[in-house]
Structure formats: C-alpha cells, structure tokens
Amino acid sequence: MARSSPAAEEDIPGVPARRAALRLLDAVLRRGDPLDQAAPPVLRGIERGDDRALALAIAHEALRWMPDLDRLIDSATRQPLPDDAKARSVLRLMLAQALRLGLPPHAVIATGLPLLVGGPRRLAHGVFSAVLRGDGLPEAPTLPHAVHDRWSAAWPGRVDAIAAGLAVPPPLDLSLRDAARTAEWADRLGGVSLAPGHVRLARSGPIEQIEGFAEGAWWVQDLAATVPARLLGPGEGRRVLDLCAAPGGKTMQLAAAGWQVTVLDKSARRLERLGENVARIGLAVDVVVADAMQWRPAELYDAVLIDAPCSASGTCRRHPDVLHRLVDQSGLEDLQRGLLERASGALRADGRLVYAVCSLEPGEGEAQAAWVKALGPVPITPNQLPDGIAPTPEGWFRSDPGMLAEAGGIDGFFAAMWEK
C-alpha cells in the first residue's frame, strides 16, 4: 500500500486539532509555558471553534491524567518509551481521547497516527489497542510525584480528596452583577446557587451562548475566587484599591457591591481585558498601569484587596498544566510579602486589607498571613463563606479541590483579612 504524504494526512478532518493538542502538551512539558498562554498562537490557525475546543480538551485531559496514562503506556511496551518521546506524547493524547473524552477508537487512530510521520506508528497503534483491552483509568487521577509528596506533607489526610476533586472537569461558576437576583438567575439558567450572587451550571461550551452574557448579567468566576471580595462587604461608595487586579473578576464584584474601585496591575495587556470585562458588565473603575512595588498612592484607601501573583496550584482542576509546571516559589513569596507591605502603606486608619492567593502552597497562603504583624487580624466568620466551608481556627479561608465534592467541588484558595 502506498504511504500517504504528510500533506494529505494534514487534510484528514480532525488532524489539525490533534496536532495543536500535541503542540500544547509540548509547550507545557518542554517549555513550562502556562496552557492559557500557549493556546492563542497554537489555536490561531484552526478555523472551527469546536476544533479549537477539542484541542484544548484533549490537552487538558492528557495533563490531568498524565501519570496514569504513562503507567498504561508503560504496561503495554516491552521497552519504556523515553519521557520526552513524541510517540509517548501522541499516545497520551490518543488515550485521553478514548478513555476520557469517549471518542471512538477508529477516529482516534485515524487522527493520531498521522502525527507520527516517519515515526513508530506501528508501535503506537499496538500500544493504543493493548491499553484499550485493559482495565482503563482509576477513579481519581494520580498526582505527579513531586506534587503528591508536597501536598501530602502540607495537607495530611487531604491528598486523596484533592486528587478525587481533579477527576472531572469542574462545573461553570457564574458571578452575578446583581446579587439580589440570585434565585431568579439560578432558575432561568437551570443552575444552583451556593452563595449570594453565585450560580453554578453543569454545562460547558461557548459562554457567549448562555442567557445573560450579552446583557452583562454575569461573568465566569470560580466560587472560591469570589470569597476575597465578599469579605469586604458592601462598599457604600467607599474607596478600594484592587491590587493585581487583571483580568478583573474581583474588580467586578467590588464595583457591583458599591465600592469605588481603583485597579492596579503591571500588565497593560491584561488590563485591556479587564477594561473589556468591566465594560460588558456595565461598571466603571479607575485604572492604573504600574508595578505595585514602585507605585505610590496619592491618597489612602478604605480597603485594599491583594490577589497576589502565585503558583496558581489551587486552580489545577481547570488548569491541570499547573501540576506539571510547579517551580520554585521563593521569588513569588518574596513578592507576596512586598505586596503586603505596600498594601498596608496604602490603607487609611481602620481600613481593611484582604490578602488572597489561588494556591495550595501554605508558603504562599498560611505562612504569609502568619508573617503579617503590623495589622490587627479580622477573623473570617462562617456566614462570609459558602455553605459547607468553615473558617480555619486562625480565622482564615482555606479551600481545596476536595471540598464541596457533592456540589461539584471548588478551587483551592486562601484568604485572610486585617484592619489597620
């Protein structure tokens, strides 16, 4: 049989999406790029929205289940493929499609093997078929070794629940512009609410098609990420500094709650997105593009919210790439302390400071909160948190992806509050 040329294979429908998924995997594993950052240039050449979504879904599931997929691959080869072998990556993607996305094996083979032009296609075909004849994946993904060891030490007894929380892609959480209409929107969208101003939907797909998007009735935001702004309560026209604000999830909550918001971020590009988001919701804020470590406020604020840059490991349900990119956090931890000092300086007397990170690393959360000595702690109360989550004994908020399992889970987050 004549071998088909690479160009002809590229024409097979579905191959470009798989090729894009392979490039995404490569960007994360080889270059350490965040998937969100790698995706736009990789997906730009793919015309159809559903193909772009498929490429992302394949990469997500391969990263979410990678240690388990690797174990299955190794169980079906006499000589283990090197970690960075293209055939291993292609097999991870093929198995993620068959075992996680439920795509028919013949379609997976037809669109997967063309990625191995001139490579060990026969071997890949054999391994794929052998794995499909086996027991498949466990109920919960196995965490990469380094992550498992670190979280076992940090959260004794929680690591299995955290891994179980990663087993399925999370639901879609919406924050409402008008929290007084929570029951109405939950009903209209067929969702459930776990806190005022929050609606959770089981569905995924293009968010633009969900009712209320065009009129700016809501924005997408994980339930855990809504806690820091909730802690500050209604603004009643008072002034808040939203430090490290882009792309603006917490900004919109604060503005919708009646705060006069000044947002600051060092990324002009991310602030552009914040501007679009805020405009869609019909809110207005003052914007400062600056490095928070250099900027000096002209006046003091009634409140400051720091949503500090961090490892983002708490978002591993939505962004499984963070499991494979976790690096030395010491630089970030220094920056977080610097931001805490700067923020205290921007607060007026009696002003409140909230510090938050979407991290499961205690060094970025609990240790930073314990380090703050110059301000008076304001313990978080149970009614400030979603039902089912209690404040820690120190009066902080700590969530992890194993919590609220029956209700669809929650991201890992930390928040603490002080008064000057």
Ligand SMILES: C[S@@+](CC[C@H](N)C(=O)[O-])C[C@H]1O[C@@H](n2cnc3c(N)ncnc32)[C@H](O)[C@@H]1O
């Ligand atoms: C966790 S994200 C903020 C998410 C945002 N608060 C929200 O709710 O949508 C952290 C942000 O910190 C910004 N950032 C990092 N270092 C900074 C610095 N030194 N000064 C100002 N912003 C910084 C990043 O550009 C990024 O937008």
